[in-house]
Amino acid sequence: MFILFKLENKKKLHLFYLIVSILLTIATFLYLTFSYFSYDLEVQKRYIRDNEVVQKIYFNDLDKNGLSERFELHYLKDIKRNMLLCYNSDDILMEQFYLDGTVRKEGIHFNDWDNDNNNDLMILHVNNDTLYCDVIDVLGRKYLVKNLYVTVKDERNNSKTWFYNSYPVFDEANNKRYLYLSVATGYGIYSRSVFLIDKDKLKVINKFDSTAPIEKAYLADINFDSKNELVALTKATGNDFTKKGFHDFNSWLLIFKDSLKFFQEPKVINTYPGQSFLYQLETGKNSFMLFLNEINLPRIHASLIKLNSNLEEEKSLIVEGGLLFPVVDENSRRIYTSTREGTITIYDYDLNTVNSLKIKFERPNLVKKISAVDVNNDSLNELLVFVDGEIRVYNQELDLLTIGSSDYLLQEINDSELVTPYNSISQTALIIPTSSSIWIYSLVNNYVIANLVYLIPFLFIIYFLSFVFSGKIIAALLSYINVFNYFVKISDQGMMLLTNTGKIKKINQSLQKLLLIEEGNYLGKDFRMVLRNNDEVVEHIKNSLKGAQNSEMDLTFRRGDNYFNGIVRVKVFKSFFQYPYAYLVEVIDFSKSLLEDRYKIWSRTSQKIAHDIKTPLSTILLNLKSLQFRIDKENLSNKEVYNEDLTIIQNELDRIKNLTRNFLKFTNSEKPNFTIVDVEEIIRKSLNQFESYFDEHIRLKVDIKDKLQIKADENQLEQLFHILFENAIDAIEGEGFLKISVEEITDITTSRNVCFIEVSDNGKGIPKEIIDKIFEPYFTTKDDGTGMGLAIGKKIAEDHKGTLEFYSHNNLGTTVKLSLPLD
Structure with missing residues (x-):
């Protein structure tokens, strides 16, 4: 094994643990820093909406105390009537109102009608083909206006739901209390009108008719005469095929005096099917921006046009491929734009590029909408980017703050009211309407990142102590494993370790010798295949595995010239929950013990025989030498023959002497001289x-x-x-x-x-x-x-x-x- 270095003592080992713990702590810090966001988008509340009953849920801070009230528009099928339920910020029902006529969800608006610094509820409803306006003081629990006549259905409109949308603008300047109310039909081109309502007289005093519905309208003093003009932009919907007058195949820029007379000639801004939108860059000032998505297939491009105080073009830029509707952030005086592919660009009010970002999605995705809301209560709006399945939150430098991912966002999102500020005392929240629920989110500090300074030292201590204690545990386990493996290897007893399925994890040579198994690599193989020639042993092990119980059996069989006499023992190892995870099979040979007993008896017998032979043998050898000496002195004719016979006797006696010496060595009679x-x-x-x-x-x-x-x-x-x-x-x-x-x-x-x-x-x-x-x-x-x-x-x-x-x-x-x- 290749060893980089040796840790020879505990001090060096702990120093090694210390260094590794520091490195792991640094790695953890870097991982957490770059893998976790500074904020988390958390769900505060969820309101489940029964679409057959609840037409829409609204939120508005009526008394402007920082806590939003909730309003639910219900349709009661049994009595065919609308009802409005009003809940306070604690979700306690404050009031409920049965509404006259038919109320569409687009006909609900909030404004301070009576100038008491509390918002009131304005409701447009249709009764007998007549459009009325009601105003309710919810906090005062009373009607301020009841059945204010607006208009009647045009006889040229055959649609049952002829009222589709409305857009109110209030003008309280110059001791006037005017309401400009834009009313639009759906596919029917009649009526698409702007009504001028005197709030004091509670009646319509003028109106403007066209077949192009108003998309957006603002009040602005165009000629600086202290009188507000109404600046409006119509939407090109492509319904009026007569294309006469102010038809909806064009998008018109209209400027009205307070009497709904034209302040200047209307201008054609865009044509169907192009998209247009008007933004007031600074409230109360004559600074506007036009957004145009011009679609002349196959070419699509978007234009941002800044208008001066005379609503004339001051500067413009063109983006090929089109844009989503831009977002104007009045707090930072910035304009956010995005393509569907995720290219975000920030402009200032002079249409100069401030910053840009290309979002990299992990899977093919398209941006659905963008919005700017202060979601972390720092007085600066964050940019929200909505795609299927997630919400991305960026700061004004386009640094990603967090990603909120959830399957429910894959549902169809109500684009007309995708994000609404939901104010509370401690933080700002978001309202995300989906097809079946209303989700209220808040942006909170990520607990891990916020407490990283305190977490890192704690992690270091945990790492270091883990290394120390796990090192001891691993060392002990390795010692046990090594000792176990060694004893299994050198043991005279046959040993085999099995998994709970009968696969061999360990087998020693002794077992292979005892059971006459050919040598080979049997790890991972089934014991039944390896012991296929030992049916009695296989059957015994199978029964132990089946019952998960310890067992033992006697085993005798012929092995060459001898007999094997022993036992087979199976030991089951179980977990804390009594689940068997391993089995130890032992084959114990008692034949060796019998042989050793035989050796001891033979050794004692050999020692006695050797001693019994040694004494007379010494006498014989001594007399033989004496006989050879006397023969040498005598003058015998056959002297050589005698000496030859005596030599043979001497050699055989020496052989007996060597055998005796071997006996003594084997029986421990001759101790080693160290x-x-x-x-x-x-x-x-x-x-x-x-x-x-x-x-x-x-x-x-x-x-x-x-x-x-x-x-x-x-x-x-x-x-x-x-x-x-x-x-x-x-x-x-x-x-x-x-x-x-x-x-x-x-x-x-x-x-x-x-x-x-x-x-x-x-x-x-x-x-x-x-x-x-x-x-x-x-x-x-x-x-x-x-x-x-x-x-x-x-x-x-x-x-x-x-x-x-x-x-x-x-x-x-x-x-x-x-x-x-x-x-």
């Missing part, structure tokens, strides 16, 4: 005895990675190496390689450093069926072998508190791993 020895030196010394074997056919490679010295019996260690090297050379059978490596490693079970020696060859290997017997005394596959070599070698390793392990594949070679302690 001294400090050089491992490499003993290996080289042992290899010298096999020097004649190494040539171009048998290649030797010695890799001493670490120069190591250990406490050991030099003679016994040399004998151990001799046994291992001799077996490897025999296995090679004249052609191959022998590799010996030495290095210092750490034993994770004891956390102590050991001398690790590995002897590998590419010889014929050890057959699988006999590898468990190689350490048994007298077990050999050689014709001239004693079967004591590896048994003595293993005993020497154990006497030195080391381990000796064999790993072999038939016809692929063998690797011997010897571990000896360094202290």
Whole structure:
């Protein structure tokens, strides 16, 4: 594994945690700063509208105390009559009025009729084809005007709903109390008129007729004679095909005196199907702007035209492709425009460009409308951009303040009254009418961004403590996992870890050996496939998985020349909620315990036999030497023959003596004599005895990675190496390689450093069926072998508190791993 650096102590580890926590805190700060908006658009209230009953909901601050009252225009089908419900700012019903005649939602207006500084409710209604005007003092709970006659239906109009829209303008100058009331029909061209009503006399004193409906009208003193003129713009609707007089295929700029006589000749501003709108740039001053969307297919372009005090063109600019209706912000003296594709431009009152922005949408989208409202109560209007599914709020520098997204905005929005200021004591809110609801929003500070200064130190502490505690938890978990994996690997018991679906997560070699499973990578495979030759074990595990219960069973079967005697145990691991998430399968071999008991009995027997043989053998050898001495002194004719026979006897006795010594070594009768020895030196010394074997056919490679010295019996260690090297050379059978490596490693079970020696060859290997017997005394596959070599070698390793392990594949070679302690 590639390691960048080592954290050798707790102080360095905590310093590392500190640095990482600081970096994460900085990253979090940057993420929050750039990913969160400074404001959130929150829903304050929602009014659900039953479209069959509620025609429209209005909001107006009648007493101008900063809190808006709510008005609902209902139509009662059972009595075929309109009713107006009036609620205060706490949504408590103040008053209700049954209205005369037929009232359209466009016929409701708010104004201060009686000049008492409270707004009154003006209602236009049709009764028996006659249009009347009522004025209600809602706060005073009384009618100020009742059934003021306006006009009667024109006999040329055949539509039942001939009254469609109205637009009032009040003139209170020069001791006059006039109301200019523009009345328009729908598709019927009659009547589209402007009525002059004397509020004191409560009657119509003049009117102007045309087939073009008034779109917008303002009062302005055009000639500075202290008398207001009415400046109006008609809408080109394309209904009057006679195209006579002031017809609606043209958009007309009309200027009236207070008697509804023309102040100057009307001007044609635009033609159908183009759009036109008139804006008064400064209230009470003669400064206007015309907006035109001129549509002469395939060419569409928009014009912004500033008019001087004489309503003559002073400056203009053209935008190809057309615009949405602009928004004039009187507070900042700015004009906001937008294309449907989202190009926003801000102009000053002189039509100079102040700023511009191209909105990048995450999905194809079109801007539906823009509006300017002070939604965060900072006395500056914010720009609201409406698209399907979201509201975008920008400040006057076109910095994005927030995005309010919601599925309900995908409904059809009432464009005629999309945004209305909704005043409260603490903040300004927005009214968003949709087809089925009225949504009231407010712009509030984002809690996260507003408290970021306090949040960042808290996050740093959380990060740091999380690293400290999670580091301890992870270290503990890794320790448990590593220890578990190690013990599973080295355990003589067969172990297999299964998921709750029976997939293998871990399997050790011991289980494969015990159950005679071919070596291979079985991770992720089903245990039934791996143990397909062990039906009894498979059935037992299946029953445990099915019942999610611990279980145990005895297991006996023939394995080569021996019998396996043991148990199969299944342990289920369950979560806190008793859900089984893993199963541990153990195969415990009692055959080894029986064999070890047999070894102990055999060892004691061998030790007794060795001692019983050793004494008479010593006597025989002593007398044999005495006999040879006397024969040498005697002058015998067959002396050479006698000496030859005595030599044969001497050799056989030496062989018996060596066997006795081997018995004593194996039965612990000869204890090792520990001294400090050089491992490499003993290996080289042992290899010298096999020097004649190494040539171009048998290649030797010695890799001493670490120069190591250990406490050991030099003679016994040399004998151990001799046994291992001799077996490897025999296995090679004249052609191959022998590799010996030495290095210092750490034993994770004891956390102590050991001398690790590995002897590998590419010889014929050890057959699988006999590898468990190689350490048994007298077990050999050689014709001239004693079967004591590896048994003595293993005993020497154990006497030195080391381990000796064999790993072999038939016809692929063998690797011997010897571990000896360094202290």
